[in-house]
Amino acid sequence: MRLHRLAKHYFAALGVALLALPFIVDAMFGHGWVRIADFALLYIMLALGLNIVVGYAGLLDLGYIAFFAVGAYTYALLGSPQFGLHWPMWAVLPLGALFACGFGVLLGAPTLRLRGDYLAIVTLGFGEIIRIFMNNLNAPVNITNGPQGISGIDPLRVADFSFGKAHEWFGVEFAAVHLHYYLFLAFTLLVIFVSLRLQHSRIGRAWMAIREDEVAASAMGINTRNVKLLAFAMGATFGGISGGLFAGFQGFVSPESFSLMESVMVLCMVVLGGMGNIAGVVLGGVLLVVLPEAFRHGAGPMQQALFGKTVVDPESLRMLMFGLALILVMLWRPAGLWPSAQRRRELMPDEAVAQQERDTVYDVSK
Amino acid sequence: MTSPLLDVHNLKVAYGGIQAVRGVDLCIAPGELVALIGSNGAGKTTTLKALAGLLHPAGGKIIYAGQAVQNLAAHQRVAKGIALVPEGRAIFARLSVQENLLMGAYSRNDHQEIAADLARMHELFPRLAERNHQLAGTLSGGEQQMVAMARALMSRPHLLMLDEPSMGLAPLMVQKIFETIRDISAQGMSILLVEQNARLALQVAQRGYVMESGSITLSGQAGDLLGSAAVRRAYLGG
Numbered sequence: 001m002r003l004h005r006l007a008k009h010y011f012a013a014l015g016v017a018l019l020a021l022p023f024i025v026d027a028m029f030g031h032g033w034v035r036i037a038d039f040a041l042l043y044i045m046l047a048l049g050l051n052i053v054v055g056y057a058g059l060l061d062l063g064y065i066a067f068f069a070v071g072a073y074t075y076a077l078l079g080s081p082q083f084g085l086h087w088p089m090w091a092v093l094p095l096g097a098l099f100a101c102g103f104g105v106l107l108g109a110p111t112l113r114l115r116g117d118y119l120a121i122v123t124l125g126f127g128e129i130i131r132i133f134m135n136n137l138n139a140p141v142n143i144t145n146g147p148q149g150i151s152g153i154d155p156l157r158v159a160d161f162s163f164g165k166a167h168e169w170f171g172v173e174f175a176a177v178h179l180h181y182y183l184f185l186a187f188t189l190l191v192i193f194v195s196l197r198l199q200h201s202r203i204g205r206a207w208m209a210i211r212e213d214e215v216a217a218s219a220m221g222i223n224t225r226n227v228k229l230l231a232f233a234m235g236a237t238f239g240g241i242s243g244g245l246f247a248g249f250q251g252f253v254s255p256e257s258f259s260l261m262e263s264v265m266v267l268c269m270v271v272l273g274g275m276g277n278i279a280g281v282v283l284g285g286v287l288l289v290v291l292p293e294a295f296r297h298g299a300g301p302m303q304q305a306l307f308g309k310t311v312v313d314p315e316s317l318r319m320l321m322f323g324l325a326l327i328l329v330m331l332w333r334p335a336g337l338w339p340s341a342q343r344r345r346e347l348m349p350d351e352a353v354a355q356q357e358r359d360t361v362y363d364v365s366k
Numbered sequence: 367m368t369s370p371l372l373d374v375h376n377l378k379v380a381y382g383g384i385q386a387v388r389g390v391d392l393c394i395a396p397g398e399l400v401a402l403i404g405s406n407g408a409g410k411t412t413t414l415k416a417l418a419g420l421l422h423p424a425g426g427k428i429i430y431a432g433q434a435v436q437n438l439a440a441h442q443r444v445a446k447g448i449a450l451v452p453e454g455r456a457i458f459a460r461l462s463v464q465e466n467l468l469m470g471a472y473s474r475n476d477h478q479e480i481a482a483d484l485a486r487m488h489e490l491f492p493r494l495a496e497r498n499h500q501l502a503g504t505l506s507g508g509e510q511q512m513v514a515m516a517r518a519l520m521s522r523p524h525l526l527m528l529d530e531p532s533m534g535l536a537p538l539m540v541q542k543i544f545e546t547i548r549d550i551s552a553q554g555m556s557i558l559l560v561e562q563n564a565r566l567a568l569q570v571a572q573r574g575y576v577m578e579s580g581s582i583t584l585s586g587q588a589g590d591l592l593g594s595a596a597v598r599r600a601y602l603g604g
Contacts, residue, residue: 205469205472217458218419219518220469221445
């Protein structure tokens with residue numbers, strides 16, 4: 001009972017903190033950082049989607065950003081001057097998610113028999129194919145506007161309420177970035193909720209069984225084909241939602257937002273944060289969006305102060321530090337920064353379990 | 367004789383161009399414990415995998431409980447009551463013992479009965495009750511074999527197929543596992559036991575088949591096979 005009440009207090013505090021965050025960030029660092037918080041939420045959704053495929057089902061997907069692209073382009077094509085279509089957000093977002101889901105099955109179906117390295121290579125190819133399609137679908141019929149991308153995309157809007165304009169309530173002004181923050185927060189919470197429910201469901205256990213041993217899983221009565229397709233489809237759906245929100249937020253999409261590097265970044269969030277653990281994945285998403293940005297803004301002035309000039313271009317320094325951080329985390333915390341209880345037990349067994357393991361090796365006779 | 371639970375006609379399995387199983391016939395009556403013995407590479411595991419639906423046969427018929435099942439997928443056969451304890455145990459190493467057992471009941475939906483069966487498994491294998499929340503991959507080989515058997519039983523099968531349960535285990539543990547197989551059989555379970563350890567298998571079984579390079583070369587009552595000169599020479603070391 002007490003614990004329950006304590007947990008309630010924690011959640012209430014966390015809720016208030018999340019609601020107040022854009023104002024605190026705005027006051028301390030300015031508008032630009034609220035925008036970065038918005039992006040962090042989009043990436044968290046992506047990372048949670050990929051976590052289903054990689055973390056739960058154990059299928060290494062290196063082309064995940066393609067589903068983000070499908071969601072974003074769906075929104076862009078149906079809500080911009082490109083075709084003169086201006087469909088409402090409540091129609092376009094689910095449609096983008098649905099298309100992404102379809103592409104997830106499209107990728108999943110031919111790769112059902114592949115695992116590990118082979119699957120990684122095929123998914124990597126798939127990601128590139130989508131990007132190259134977006135890049136070249138401007139001739140002979142112009143669909144995507146090619147490398148120039150699509151601009152003038154409709155802002156996210158529900159009925160008459162536009163998230164793209166500042167609003168004032170109770171004498172407090174909510175800028176567009178603030179409004180987007182709340183919208184994305186709502187979607188992120190929805191994605192977290194669905195992830196949690198999936199993790200402890202029959203389907204979630206089936207995914208984990210397939211990750212552990214696919215042959216044994218099918219001998220247990222799991223329809224491995226359908227369950228794997230479902231993992232691809234669910235992961236892709238989250239990617240598609242995030243993509244649609246991205247297009248509406250940004251007002252502009254172009255193929256270069258969906259490069260292989262982006263897939264790698266999302267995968268890093270999952271692995272670095274803690275594969276299979278929702279809290280870990282969220283942490284990974286936040287860190288990998290915020291830290292590089294902090295570095296971008298901080299590295300230049302710091303070098304000025306230390307050496308009186310810019311010695312290393314902050315952009316290259318950022319990648320260098322990113323690589324270094326990845327190596328260090330994997331060396332010191334191989335299960336990720338915030339691993340699931342399972343991975344923790346496996347990679348960092350506590351003394352009691354370790355002792356039990358030592359015992360079992362010698363007492364087969366019992 | 368009552369109609370058999372499993373009746374296999376002329377089963378053929380090929381890997382690419384290589385025929386691993388060349389027309390196997392075998393049958394199992396309800397409640398019977400049948401051993402399939404033979405040396406390494408004789409096609410025993412391939413036969414079991416084809417029966418479980420993990421491999422597609424190139425030809426032949428598998429009649430189970432009066433129905434042809436050779437075209438059903440593995441998960442559909444589990445639902446019909448065919449359970450396999452795979453070679454090398456194939457437990458889910460990073461799931462706990464309990465989660466492994468629950469995976470065995472994946473095809474079932476009756477939560478109360480599943481809980482009751484879990485308790486039954488703990489009775490049958492008290493060791494697993496102690497290890498309930500430990501990761502299955504950290505257990506000893508014999509305990510992992512227990513997990514694999516209990517997991518298969520959790521699907522409430524009518525036919526239990528065991529692939530080399532003695533493999534890689536200490537002699538004492540092998541004794542224990544075979545005692546359990548005898549117990550399960552005594553409770554009325556139909557069992558197909560694949561073993562390289564021919565003597566042990568024929569000691570617990572009622573009937574046996576001897577397999578050699580993809581075909582059944584000998585079959586009969588287990589006691590007769592144990593006494594047969596050919597079997598003694600080939601598999602029991604004189």
